[in-house]
Amino acid sequence: MRDAIIALSEGIELDEISPDMVVSKSLRLTDGITASSGGRFETDVIALYQFKTGEGTIAYDTSGISPAANLTLSGDVDWLGSWGLSFTNGKAQASTANSKKIHDLITATGEFSIEAWVTPNNVTQEGPARIVTYSAGDDARNFTLGQTQYNYDFMLRTDASSSNGEPALSTPDADEVLQATLQHVVMTYNATNGRSIYVNGQLIDVVDEDIAPLANWDDSFALILGREASNQHVWQGDIRLLAIYNRVLAPEQVQQNYEVGVGEKFFLLFSISHLIDLPNTYVMFEVSQFDNYSYLFSNAAIVNIDGTPVSTGFEVKGIRIGINGKESPQGQSYVNLDLSISAGQAIAEPFSISSLGTIIALEKGASQDEFFLSFEQLGEHSNVVLPGVFVTPAEVPASTQSAQIGMRNFAEINHSMSVLTGVAQQSSKVFDTYELVKRQLPSIENIETFISAQQMGITQLAIAYCDTAIEDNTIRSNWFPDVDFTAEPAVVLSAAQRGNLLNPLINQLMPLSLSNQPNQSDVYAELDSLVTGLSVCSGTCNAERTRTIAKSSCAAVLASAVMLVQ
Structure with missing residues (x-):
């Protein structure tokens, strides 16, 4: 055994520094000298998270303001070795009891600031995806820092807003302020100047048109990072530091904290x-x-x-x-x-x-x-360092060949989905979704330019069309005359009855019998497998799930190559 270990050791190549260097x-x-993390402006901080623990399921509030609003980690959340949390599909949530101090201390002053060092994983997230939120669900919040593609969003409940904190104040679309890199973000509010957004120490040129005092905030909400209380609106990225103040940070204080850095x-x-x-x-x-x-x-x-x-x-x-x-x-x-x-x-x-x-x-x-x-x-x-020798690749004869198939662009996709489903393009949910994802959809018909982010936008639009179609009594009854949508899926979508849903759906969304489109029997088999999985519940599936399964099956076909490729 010793000989085997020696042989294994001798086989490992050592990296030795050349004596010529x-x-x-x-x-x-x-071995380095620890750089002081001092110099930050932290007067009036009421909650502070530096994420230094590095392990476990608790991220501690180190502000020193009682009660400590410690965050409990759940789902897919990892610690960063450089101090921080990495969110993939999880959240960090404080208890409602301890979150109440945020309500009490901010409403006492009528102003506040949220400071965070964040690294978004990408610029395709929608929702807005929740980075930091003090809320109770999809439609009820006190404040939220969120992401919509290249934008940071500031949702705030005031006397002039909805209970969901809308309309949100967002960074300008054309500026593409949010990038998938480490950024310092500060959002401030008071009743005199309204909301402001700073990124990397610079005030973003966007004006709050709805300045009003804070509404009667709900003190039963919870502070959450990474997604909503409902577990929807997932945000993916890293948070390296979070600080909440019950006062507005001045521009020079924002710049000071940016220059100090993080970690x-x-x-x-x-x-x-x-x-x-x-x-x-x-x-x-x-x-x-x-x-x-x-x-x-x-x-x-x-x-x-x-x-x-x-x-x-x-x-x-x-x-x-x-x-x-x-x-x-x-x-x-x-x-x-x-x-x-x-x-x-x-x-x-x-x-x-x-x-x-x-x-x-x-x-x-x-x-x-x-x-x-x-x-x-x-x-x-x-030490003379010779530049690498560039080897000229062999010339490849020019070719004018390109793909023999193309794909629909954004306008054609929207029109095709409207014709296939019978849902008007101006329908509220469809129109709002299209305006949201239009920039994400293909802009040219060359299929060689297609990327996965475009498929996500197509899927979102398909879901909007299918949801509107299935919720329309006339369209639903015309498509599925033999499906009882008041019955549970275990009954109405049993193996024997499933054809009453799938055959009309395929005929509606694949009306042309083209020789080069997916085989209808193969599509049926895929949908049959999908419905089989969706019909199984831990308890009893209610009738509402039958509609949900119909919408999912519709979106699976409508967002596929059947519609996209031409």
């Missing part, structure tokens, strides 16, 4: 004393674990901790970041660095050499990954 001393992340940060001091003959001289980076997969390097500077100025000038060129004995294959933002440090230059305070930042992939974890810097030139030492 000009390198700094090596460091682990935990655990370290100053890594890579020693270069042996290369420039100046004791206790370092290249310093501000480094943090960006997420569970990467590190963020930024604010590169040279510093001498003895306060000694540069005695002999030197050149600094081509810095590369290494990890675990090799240069990182990505994230080398400093390779074009080329500057001269003059004799007499004061470096007692960090002397900035680059304002760039970069991401380096995590390999073994924060406690084991070891970093170093390599230089193309540092003082008298140099």
Whole structure:
């Protein structure tokens, strides 16, 4: 066994730094100096979540304001190694009793601010998807910070709004303010100026047209992150920090908190004393674990901790970041660095050499990954780095061939669904859904440009059409004369009776017998499998579920290639 272990060990290739490289001393992340997280403005904070625990099912409110509105995690929620929570299909919810302090303290002042560091997973989320909400369900809330595609939404219950906090104040569509990257978002309100939205320290140019005092907020609502109290309107992304204040943050205070940043940060001091003959001289980076997969390097500077100025000038060129004995294959933002440090230059305070930042992939974890810097030139030492040889690919003969099939664009999709279902395009639910997803639908007929996000928009529109059709008594009775929608699915959609639903549905939505469309018997088999699964309930399925199954079956066909491909 010992021989086998030795053989296995000897087979592992070690990454050894080449002796030709000009390198700094090596460091682990935990060897760095912890950067103070102070400097934040937190006066009048009433709930604060920094998500430092890293494990368990409780995210603690560390504001010091009693009672602590601790959040209980449920569903698909993961801790981030860089402090934070990652939401896929879960939520973090405080009890209604402890959430009451938010009601009491905000209504006492009549103003508040919500501050969050967030990273949306994508820019296709609708709903609005709930990032932070103080509410009781889909249609009742005190406030909500949400996402609709590229927009942040601020829903607030005032004397001029509905009980659902509408109309929402949203960032402008054309500006595409929300991006799938780490962003600092602050929303403020008072009865004089109304609602305001800041992103990355900047006030967004959007005016609140419905300024009014707060309504009589409901103190039985709960503070929730990641989705609604009903478990609908799921938001996907990371929340790195959340703070709630019972006062309006001033613009300079918003900017101050943005500049401080978020998460655990370290100053890594890579020693270069042996290369420039100046004791206790370092290249310093501000480094943090960006997420569970990467590190963020930024604010590169040279510093001498003895306060000694540069005695002999030197050149600094081509810095590369290494990890675990090799240069990182990505994230080398400093390779074009080329500057001269003059004799007499004061470096007692960090002397900035680059304002760039970069991401380096995590390999073994924060406690084991070891970093170093390599230089193309540092003082008298140099290492010539040859650029990679570009191999010109063989020429491929030009081709004018393209797909022989196309797809309907946004207007054609809307018109086709209307004709197939008999539902007018101006019907309320259909019209609102179309306006919401129109930009997400295909804009050209080239099927080679089709992406999954477009299918999501098509599905949403199909659901709106099918829901309207099945809820219309005339359309429903014309489509399904032999289906009793007052009966439970176990009866009316049994294997023997199921054809009364599926055959008319297929005939309605697949009216043409084309040779190149899906086979109707195959479609029937897929729908039969769908209905079989939907008809099974943990208890007794009521008659309302029969309509739900009919809508689902309708949307499955209407949103498919049967309608889309032409």
